[in-house]
Amino acid sequence: xxxxxxxxxxxxxxxxxxxxxxxxxxxxxxxxxxxxxxxxxxxxxxxxxxxxxxxxxxxxxxxxxxxxxxxxxxxxxxxxxxxxxxxxxxxxxxxxxxxxxxxxxxxxxxxxxxxxxxxxxxxxxxxxxxxxxxxxxxxxxxxxxxxxxxxxxxxxxxxxxxxxxxxxxxxxxxxxxxxxxxxxxxxxxxxxxxxxxxxxxxxxxxxxxxxxxxxxxxxxxxxxxxxxxxxxxxxxxxxxxxxxxxxxxxxxxxxxxxxxxxxxxxxxxxxxxxxxxxxxxxxxxxxxxxxxxxxxxxxxxxxxxxxxxxxxxxxxxxxxxxxxxxxxxxxxxxxxxxxxxxxxxxxxxxxxxxxxxxxxxxxxxxxxxxxxxxxxxxxxxxxxxxxxxxxxxxxxxxxxxxxxxxxxxxxxxxxxxxxxxxxxxxxxxxxxxxxxxxxxxxxxxxxxxxxxxxxxxxxxxxxxxxxxxxxxxxxxxxxxxxxxxxxxxxxxxxxxxx
Numbered sequence: 001x002x003x004x005x006x007x008x009x010x011x012x013x014x015x016x017x018x019x020x021x022x023x024x025x026x027x028x029x030x031x032x033x034x035x036x037x038x039x040x041x042x043x044x045x046x047x048x049x050x051x052x053x054x055x056x057x058x059x060x061x062x063x064x065x066x067x068x069x070x071x072x073x074x075x076x077x078x079x080x081x082x083x084x085x086x087x088x089x090x091x092x093x094x095x096x097x098x099x100x101x102x103x104x105x106x107x108x109x110x111x112x113x114x115x116x117x118x119x120x121x122x123x124x125x126x127x128x129x130x131x132x133x134x135x136x137x138x139x140x141x142x143x144x145x146x147x148x149x150x151x152x153x154x155x156x157x158x159x160x161x162x163x164x165x166x167x168x169x170x171x172x173x174x175x176x177x178x179x180x181x182x183x184x185x186x187x188x189x190x191x192x193x194x195x196x197x198x199x200x201x202x203x204x205x206x207x208x209x210x211x212x213x214x215x216x217x218x219x220x221x222x223x224x225x226x227x228x229x230x231x232x233x234x235x236x237x238x239x240x241x242x243x244x245x246x247x248x249x250x251x252x253x254x255x256x257x258x259x260x261x262x263x264x265x266x267x268x269x270x271x272x273x274x275x276x277x278x279x280x281x282x283x284x285x286x287x288x289x290x291x292x293x294x295x296x297x298x299x300x301x302x303x304x305x306x307x308x309x310x311x312x313x314x315x316x317x318x319x320x321x322x323x324x325x326x327x328x329x330x331x332x333x334x335x336x337x338x339x340x341x342x343x344x345x346x347x348x349x350x351x352x353x354x355x356x357x358x359x360x361x362x363x364x365x366x367x368x369x370x371x372x373x374x375x376x377x378x379x380x381x382x383x384x385x386x387x388x389x390x391x392x393x394x395x396x397x398x399x400x401x402x403x404x405x406x407x408x409x410x411x412x413x414x415x416x417x418x419x420x421x422x423x424x425x426x427x428x429x430x431x432x433x434x435x436x437x438x439x440x441x442x443x444x445x446x447x448x449x450x451x452x453x454x455x456x457x458x459x460x461x462x463x464x465x466x467x468x469x470x471x472x473x474x475x476x477x478x479x480x481x482x483x484x485x486x487x488x489x490x491x492x493x494x495x496x497x498x
Contacts, residue, residue: 009088010034011052025049025078026148034091036079036148047078053088056081098123098141099421101452107134108460112190115181116455117174118255119196119204120144121153121278122312123421124173125452128181131190134460140177145169146203151305151312152279153199153251157209167206171232179235186235192242195455197253197280198222201244212251216474222247245458249472251280251295256419258454260284263417263447265291266467270414271406273399274450275437277302277343277422281395285402285413286468292405294473296398301391302343302422307384309377311340318375319425321348328352330375338375344425349374350388351433354491361491363389389489392436397484398475399438405473410439417447424448435492 008017008028019028026036026047036047042061051074058071059080066075078089108131117126121144128138146166149159160166182189194204198219202209205225212219224246229236236242245254256276265272267288274284281298284291304310304317311317315334318341322329330345332338341349353359353372363385365372370382403410416439418426428444431437437444458465475481 006083007086008083009053011088011090019083021084023083025081025083028083029078029091034078036150042077042080049076049078049081050074050090051076051087052090054085056087098125098143099424099449100125100127100139100141101449101456102136103448103453103456105134105453105456105460107132113137113182113185113188114191114193114459115178115189116452116459117192117194118258118449118452118455119170119194119200120255120451121156121197121200122147122151124170124177125449126174126177126181127452127456128189129456129459131460134456136456138181138183140180142173142177145173151303152300153197154213154279156199156203157213160203160209161213166203170204171234175232175234182235187237189236189240191459192234192236192240193455193459194242194244195254195258195451195458196244197255197282198247198251199253201225201247201253205244215476217250219247219250222249245455248293248470250474252282252284252293252472255451255454256282256284256293258452258458259417259419259447259450260291260293260454260467261457261465262450262454263415266465268414271408271412273413273416274419274447275395275399275416275423276419276450277395277426278420279303279305281391281398283395283398283402285399285406285408286470288468290406290468291470292402292473293470294398294402294475296394296475298391298394299387301346301384301387304341304343304346306387307341307346308381309340309379310346310384311342313342313344313421313425316340317342318345318349318378320427321345321352321374323352323355328374330378332375338378341374341378341380343422344427345374346380346384346388347426347434347436348430349380350385350491351427351430353380353385354433359385359491361493363489363491388434389491392434393485393488395436396438396488397481400484400488401475401478401481402473404480413439413443416444417450418444419447419450421449433492435488435490 005018006021056076061080112131114129124142126140127136207221225244227242247253259274271287276282280295282295284293300306316336316339317333318330319333320331372380424446428441432441
């Protein structure tokens with residue numbers, strides 16, 4: 001090993017990383033599963049690491065975040081640390097599955113290959129598709145390399161407005177993914193389709209993100225963007241068509257447009273809904289006659305970034321909570337003890353608390369301790385429950401207003417499709433139990449990676465698929481939104497179960 005490099009060992013995964021001496025951990029660790037939710041400001045504590053061997057000096061931000069006993073035992077914020085000596089670090093995050101799509105789609109009959117890419121804020125999923133048959137020939141997934149600059153889109157926007165280039169890092173990350181998918185068949189690839197939220201669309205395309213940084217969040221650059229292989233330095237033939245599909249409006253991106261196709265909304269006689277629950281909750285409702293869509297600022301609770309012991313859905317996260325025989329049971333991801341709680345576990349835990357009477361409809365913890373035990377050391381604090389109330393109220397109020405604009409009632413919805421990783425793992429009964437989704441749970445359908453599936457459908461469409469009339473509803477500008485938001489804050493009256 002070069003004297004200019006130092007070795008970092010990540011535990012419990014055993015991953016070895018060599019970094020330049022003097023490099024920041026924030027620049028070195030994201031591609032190995034370590035997340036920096038607040039973009040390195042040192043405010044959230046989501047990048048905590050425990051020094052088992054070697055040393056990291058205590059920074060000013062460490063001193064503000066950790067109590068003296070934690071500092072003495074070696075706890076540090078990775079975003080503030082510089083690697084000058086070999087280190088062994090115990091990390092609170094180290095593995096996360098990326099949601100793909102295994103659906104079988106009809107081919108076009110035309111010769112050639114295509115690549116569908118879902119460029120997510122946290123993860124990237126790409127699939128190589130035989131255009132003639134529709135068969136998926138290869139799959140590649142990665143964490144989004146923009147993660148060191150924050151886990152949410154607003155952190156990424158602030159980073160770019162401060163002068164950083166986040167386009168090149170993601171172009172470069174996709175280059176080896178495409179090379180692995182092609183495996184010597186680059187000359188056969190004739191088209192690449194990318195989908196993502198509005199911020200990912202703008203960052204990838206080097207478009208001005210300033211209009212997305214403040215209300216009313218209207219950008220003049222929502223249209224489809226086209227690129228050449230040379231421009232992106234991708235190992236693809238010159239004639240290959242590369243396009244990032246258009247956004248729908250504001251924070252409703254092409255991932256939602258792809259999802260609308262994936263669930264069959266444009267051709268459905270019945271009324272359907274699609275919802276993607278994240279920091280910005282996107283909702284689309286409609287059928288072949290008309291589709292309305294909107295985004296609402298749900299905050300980071302569903303991704304557990306604002307939760308005291310919150311973590312993403314990775315090893316050690318409580319992902320499910322249930323109750324049987326008067327006891328609370330928790331499911332933990334991976335072969336590990338409980339270390340934190342992810343979004344689906346948070347919703348379950350609060351639903352169980354409401355069912356037992358330990359949490360009141362007002363959101364207050366009934367025992368007066370301001371703590372709700374979940375599993376082992378994992379507890380919910382009173383503030384965590386308030387964060388969930390704010391997030392679920394934003395989504396429920398958004399649903400109510402879209403239905404009102406359509407002149408429809410909740411019973412008119414045949415199915416509510418939950419998109420993305422959070423939607424795939426959340427239990428429908430819990431979502432109904434906390435009032436997040438005000439529909440019979442039997443109509444709620446976890447639908448997986450609808451963005452990737454829709455991207456493949458767009459790739460396999462001989463012509464641009466037809467759409468009914470579509471309308472973007474600006475919820476923040478609706479005078480009824482605040483009233484509905486306040487009325488959705490309380491949890492439903494469940495009462496203690498007998």
